[in-house]
Amino acid sequence: MPHESTKILLPEKEMPRQWYNIIPDLPRPLSPPVSPATGKAITPEELGAIFPMGLILQEVSQESYIDIPGEILDIYRLWRPSPLVRARRLEEAIGTPAKIYFKNESVSPAGSHKLNTAVAQAYYNKKEGITKLSTETGAGQWGSALSLACNYFGMKVHVYMVRVSYDQKPYRKLMMETWGGSVTPSPSPLTSVGREILAKDPDNLGNLGIAISEAVEEAATNKDTNYALGSVLNHVCMHQTVIGLETRKQLELVGDYPDVVIGCVGGGSNFSGMAFPFVRDKINGREVKILAVEPTACPTLTKGRFVYDYGDEAKMAPIVEMYTLGHTFMPPSIHAGGLRYHGMAPLLSLLYHENVIDAVAVGQTGCFEAAVLFARTEGIIPAPESSHAIRAAIDEAIKAKEEGKRKTIVFNLSGHGHFDMASYERYFSGQLDDYEYPAKLIEEALTDLPKVQL
Numbered sequence: 060m061p062h063e064s065t066k067i068l069l070p071e072k073e074m075p076r077q078w079y080n081i082i083p084d085l086p087r088p089l090s091p092p093v094s095p096a097t098g099k100a101i102t103p104e105e106l107g108a109i110f111p112m113g114l115i116l117q118e119v120s121q122e123s124y125i126d127i128p129g130e131i132l133d134i135y136r137l138w139r140p141s142p143l144v145r146a147r148r149l150e151e152a153i154g155t156p157a158k159i160y161f162k163n164e165s166v167s168p169a170g171s172h173k174l175n176t177a178v179a180q181a182y183y184n185k186k187e188g189i190t191k192l193s194t195e196t197g198a199g200q201w202g203s204a205l206s207l208a209c210n211y212f213g214m215k216v217h218v219y220m221v222r223v224s225y226d227q228k229p230y231r232k233l234m235m236e237t238w239g240g241s242v243t244p245s246p247s248p249l250t251s252v253g254r255e256i257l258a259k260d261p262d263n264l265g266n267l268g269i270a271i272s273e274a275v276e277e278a279a280t281n282k283d284t285n286y287a288l289g290s291v292l293n294h295v296c297m298h299q300t301v302i303g304l305e306t307r308k309q310l311e312l313v314g315d316y317p318d319v320v321i322g323c324v325g326g327g328s329n330f331s332g333m334a335f336p337f338v339r340d341k342i343n344g345r346e347v348k349i350l351a352v353e354p355t356a357c358p359t360l361t362k363g364r365f366v367y368d369y370g371d372e373a374k375m376a377p378i379v380e381m382y383t384l385g386h387t388f389m390p391p392s393i394h395a396g397g398l399r400y401h402g403m404a405p406l407l408s409l410l411y412h413e414n415v416i417d418a419v420a421v422g423q424t425g426c427f428e429a430a431v432l433f434a435r436t437e438g439i440i441p442a443p444e445s446s447h448a449i450r451a452a453i454d455e456a457i458k459a460k461e462e463g464k465r466k467t468i469v470f471n472l473s474g475h476g477h478f479d480m481a482s483y484e485r486y487f488s489g490q491l492d493d494y495e496y497p498a499k500l501i502e503e504a505l506t507d508l509p510k511v512q513l
């Protein structure tokens with residue numbers, strides 16, 4: 060009986076052949092990105108200094124579906140379609156009448172969803188003659204994914220890894236090097252941005268905003284080098300929609316449809332990838348709750364402001380309208396490095412602002428508690444980032460139990476935590492605290508917003 064399945068698998072021939080682009084379905088148009096140099100709407104020529112035209116066109120495309128080139132599909136086939144798993148043991152442990160499903164993106168060779176866009180970005184850059192990419196990485200997942208993707212296309216990659224993660228996760232660095240990437244802790248003496256920060260504070264722990272500035276500087280000052288961003292941008296969120304498109308088909312196979320769709324949010328890409336196909340259904344009248352989960356230590360959606368802000372610390376990346384905690388926001392060194400970004404994808408920000416999606420902030424100890432329960436029931440040790448989605452899924456399942464409702468809950472397991480065991484160790488030894496980012500610091504960080512003249 061298909062209804063009794065635990066792993067719901069799609070055959071390779073059912074893998075999506077197109078990405079879903081949500082732009083034409085938005086409740087209102089996105090505000091245009093702005094150039095940090097001029098304060099005016101950014102031109103394709105300015106973007107062309109660091110991105111290939113193929114991706115710039117995707118960034119602004121009004122087509123609802125965009126064909127995935129064959130070379131990318133060939134690489135996707137190494138791990139896609141990824142399984143959708145019914146978490147029966149987790150349901151039993153909670154004693155909930157709810158059905159919980161998770162999409163297992165941890166099966167990608169790099170360990171997370173990030174490879175879905177890494178392969179696409181390497182492909183479009185290679186096609187336009189670029190031989191090297193520079194990038195940032197927080198948790199190490201994105202740098203790993205881009206190193207593997209560039210390896211497939213015979214390209215070099217230089218990764219600026221946020222200092223705190225670099226120190227916490229030495230094996231992530233080796234993983235990137237195994238696939239041919241080179242890794243530098245950020246802030247670094249290699250860029251003028253890094254040198255300036257280190258002169259003021261030699262022990263600076265770094266953050267994604269600084270690492271992005273360094274990588275953008277390298278791309279902007281070297282002709283053969285482009286910049287690749289692992290989240291936030293429209294085309295990145297679009298590349299991730301293979302997750303939600305597959306999930307919808309897999310649920311159809313067992314005759315189900317979610318009441319709640321859940322994902323964790325850092326810059327917003329894994330959540331967007333899972334959620335956007337369901338957002339489309341919601342915009343077309345279907346009832347479904349779509350929930351983004353963020354840390355209380357970096358509460359971009361739940362405590363930030365919807366304004367134009369810089370994407371990076373040194374004001375080099377495009378200025379976009381988004382939820383933000385201010386580009387100078389310095390998050391504490393929580394154990395979900397990939398969720399420590401001050402901003403949020405403009406697409407997601409707009410959907411939240413228009414009340415199409417919901418958001419919640421959760422503390423890290425509750426997330427690790429959920430992660431351990433998940434590991435002991437479903438077997439997979441989740442990435443600390445993904446544990447935020449697990450926490451929210453468990454909370455929804457407990458609510459369903461209290462209400463006596465047989466809800467269907469679907470969440471995205473964005474990655475595994477095999478390189479995050481030092482964080483688990485700190486949790487087990489009682490060294491992790493919950494941290495609420497103080498409202499006063501957010502107010503301060505929001506005083507230096509850009510002046511936009513549209």
Ligand SMILES: Cc1ncc(COP(=O)(O)O)c(C=O)c1O
Nearest residue numbers: 200290325326327328329397474
């Ligand atoms: C496993 C995992 N999940 C989630 C994220 C958050 O990024 P995004 O919001 O772009 O999915 C990261 C970022 O590094 C990650 O490594």
